[in-house]
Amino acid sequence: MRALILGGGGFLGRKLAGALAARGSLRGAAISRLAQVDLAAPEPVSGAEGLALDITDRAATAALLGQGWDAIFHLAAVVSGQAEAELETGLAVNLQGSLNVLEGARAAGGAPVLVFASSVAVYGGDVPDPLHDFVALQPQTSYGAQKAAVELLVSDHARRGLIDGRSVRLPTVTVRPGKPNAAxxxxxxxxxxxxxxxxxxxxxxxxxxxxWHCSPRVVIRNLIHAAEVDGAALGATRAFALPGxxxxxxxxxxxxxxxxxxxxxxxxxxxxxxxxxxxxxxxxxGLRPDHALRLGFVADxxxxxxxxxxxxxxxxx
Amino acid sequence: MRALILGGGGFLGRKLAGALAARGSLRGAAISRLAQVDLAAPEPVSGAEGLALDITDRAATAALLGQGWDAIFHLAAVVSGQAEAELETGLAVNLQGSLNVLEGARAAGGAPVLVFASSVAVYGGDVPDPLHDFVALQPQTSYGAQKAAVELLVSDHARRGLIDGRSVRLPTVTVRPGKPNAAxxxxxxxxxxxxxxxxxxxxxxxxxxxxWHCSPRVVIRNLIHAAEVDGAALGATRAFALPGxxxxxxxxxxxxxxxxxxxxxxxxxxxxxxxxxxxxxxxxxGLRPDHALRLGFVADxxxxxxxxxxxxxxxxx
Structure with a gap:
């Protein structure tokens, strides 16, 4: 089991790497390689590698993805505040960068599991409450729109058998350690x-x-479950809200x-x-994450x- | 009123150009320029120009869009059969090409009306019937996934005031004249x-x-109505099914x-x-296009x- 964390230098990426290293296995297989990837090579957790990658660099992304990974956690993004202030940056990283990741994954072959960290920011607009698993997405931020667009492409790649994709819409994760950010x-x-x-x-x-929120502990547990849950149990609903x-x-x-x-x-x-x-x-x-609850995801x-x-x-x- | 039809050499583009030339005005203003744009410069209808553009060419698209247009009809796409057979081609034209169009439109300024021809192909998957205006999109073709992704970006550009965007999901248009195609x-x-x-x-x-179908006459009438309908009446629901x-x-x-x-x-x-x-x-x-019916769109x-x-x-x- 070779596991790759894109955005592995961020708060969630580091916690996820720590949790994966601590458990030592994923999808029933011992983890033989664990990489934390970010713009600057992260200080890795014990047992992991820290690698530098800008996902807006198509060739570099293809080269890294081409090394062969069984599970890819795609957490790399510019956050909501920055994506709203700088449309071009958000499109470059959150949309085009994700397209580069998908391109790299499909070129590598082997249909790796890909967990895409989407967000509750995909919801909004005129859509009536409650927000169940089959409501339309009318995101009211560019961040949400970019995440929702990538969800569609992840699901389509999964439908074609190019990846085993799962997009999970993270609640607001609180309490985050560290410094305030541009979210x-x-x-x-x-x-x-x-x-x-x-x-x-x-x-x-x-x-x-x-x-709509959850703790770092719960979201890490759910991200790992997102990689482990049986693809067949997802049906066509490969993008869904996590409990919160x-x-x-x-x-x-x-x-x-x-x-x-x-x-x-x-x-x-x-x-x-x-x-x-x-x-x-x-x-x-006002979310009703029935699909995720049925699949064994949890809330605080x-x-x-x-x-x-x-x-x-x-x-x- | 300067009106641009991307995909203006196709069956719908030609009929739309003919209808616009015949009425002579759009949104209450006389049409001073009408351009039909396609990969090869189309033989234009009387009163229009035929221009060549490959929307996958980012610089050329920016140059054409930068000429200043009040209304843009974006019908350019590779069709469903080809997008399913050739994922890369579909992504290049239907997604990246559309991103180039949006980039050109926002760079040009003036928040032009942009009518994006989406498709009933955005629907599918595990979403229960009936398909009302607020149901999730789980497209079961790459064509549908690409159209749905562009809808989100059109709506986000509209929300930001960069364009006055409207994505209309066309029923299957029948009876089409001409030859069979790859759809x-x-x-x-x-x-x-x-x-x-x-x-x-x-x-x-x-x-x-x-x-779920409509005639060429009705879809042309609805495409023109999509450019004319009051943006404020759309609310946040800027992507919706046309009647059929x-x-x-x-x-x-x-x-x-x-x-x-x-x-x-x-x-x-x-x-x-x-x-x-x-x-x-x-x-x-099994569609229920209530939003469109309220806005004055029609069916056969x-x-x-x-x-x-x-x-x-x-x-x-």
Whole structure:
């Protein structure tokens, strides 16, 4: 089992590499090669390689994919805020880069498993709630549109037997460790991560803003399950929402208070940001991920668990 | 009003050019320039220009689009049969070519109206009937997947105000004049066109195969309406099915017999073609095009009218 993580230097890529290295196998086979690939070669987890690749470079992508991989996790992307601010960059990386990955995978042969990290940002527009597995996609960000377009191409490559593709729509993953980034959803981690560590953070939306979210632990477990689930069980529905929880910002802050005490919440400021608000108000939280639940994907039991996981995995470490 | 027809040398492009030239105006403005563009410069209708362009040529596409157009009809594509047989060709023309068109349109500025000819081929898969305006797309052909991906990018460009985009999903257009082509649906015209003119034609599917179809007259009327309909009335639903009729092959043949007598139907042979069948069985006929009907798009009253229209417009001429 040779496993490749594109976007392997990012927060999820590193956690995924760590989880794969720790379990040592995937799809019932021992992992013989594990590579973390990113624009700059990542510092790999123990047992993995760190490789540099710009997926907008078609030839370089073909060369790397051509080395032969049994499972490819495609997490490489520019995030929502940047894709909205820079249409050309988003199209180059999120769309054309993904096309290069698909081209490389089909040229390599062997129909590798390809897990594409899509996003809840594909939902939006005039589509009525609830967002079940068979609703139309009317993304209200360029990031979401690019992810949705790639989903279609992944599914078509899978239909043709060129890859064994699975596109999973990630909830907002919170609490993310590290620094704020250019994702419009970045504050959804900052307002917990910073206050829990004695710093202030701003919440640019109101307390009643609802989020479809999951913890890093759960999303890593689901990404691995996405590679392992039986392709035949997917049917034609090879792009689908992962389970998540729907909570408002206020409910999540209350959960943080129950775990860590009342101090943290006092460090949150509440200045509205119309740019962020315009993007995230186009997102949706009313999902019904029946397909994923039937296939054994999971959600967090509570946001309290999520806060505890962050304190254990990222603050203690 | 400067109007550009990409794919202007094809059957629909020529009819559209003729209709636009005949009415002389679009969106309430006199047409001052009308161009039919295709791989080889088309013989233009009276009052139009014929120009050569390969939309896979990014620079040439940018140069043509940069000349300044108020309305762009994007009908240029490789058809379903070819896109299924040659994945790379379909991706190059239907996807990358369309990306070049969008790039040219956004670089030109002025947010031109862009009517993208999508297709009922975007529907399929595990999505339950009826196919209303808010159902997921699980295309079962590469042609359909490429069209669906472009729809998303057209809608995103429209959302950003870069174009005033509208993607309309064409039913199977029958009866097409001329020769059979590489479209998997080609037989749906052949079995009427050839027998009505004394020749034999083969039907590769059974009599009970249902088709979502419309006549050339109606689709041209709807394409023009797609350019004229008020953008604000579309909301976020800028990709939608055009009205059509659902009839079986057998019902359509009966209609031909009622108009033209019993001779024609005896010229149809019934040899199954598994390649064609595999493609067209993935298509769907149970559509509910409510959005389009509300916006004033129309369907044929009967297939008899459609046969009469073919005899008047294409056989007599």
């Amino acid at each position: 419009a959803s970045s504050f959804m981690s900052s307002i917990f991560r910073e206050p829990l560590q004695g710093q202030t953070a701003n919440c640019p939306v109101g307390e009643d803003y609802p989020i 929880r729907r909570d408002t910002v206020g409910e999540m802050i209350a959960a943080m208070t129950r775990v860590a005490g009342p101090e943290a919440a006092t460090r949150i400021t509440w200045e509205r940001d119309p740019v962020i608000e315009r993007i995230v108000m186009g997102w949706r939280a 039991a509570s946001f309290e668990d999520n806060i505890r996981g962050f304190l254990e995995d990222d603050v203690a470490a | 998997a649906s080609s037989f749906m015209s052949s079995i009427f066109r050839e027998p009505l003119q004394g020749q034999t034609a083969n039907c590769p599917v059974g009599e009970d195969y249902p088709i 009729r659902r009839d079986t092959v057998g019902e359509m043949i009966a209609a031909m017999t009622r108009v033209a007598g019993p001779e024609a139907a005896t010229r149809i042979t019934w040899e199954r073609d598994p390649v064609i069948e595999r493609i067209v069985m993935g298509w769907r006929a 009253a009967s297939f008899e009218d459609n046969i009469r229209g073919f005899l008047e417009d294409d056989v007599a001429a």
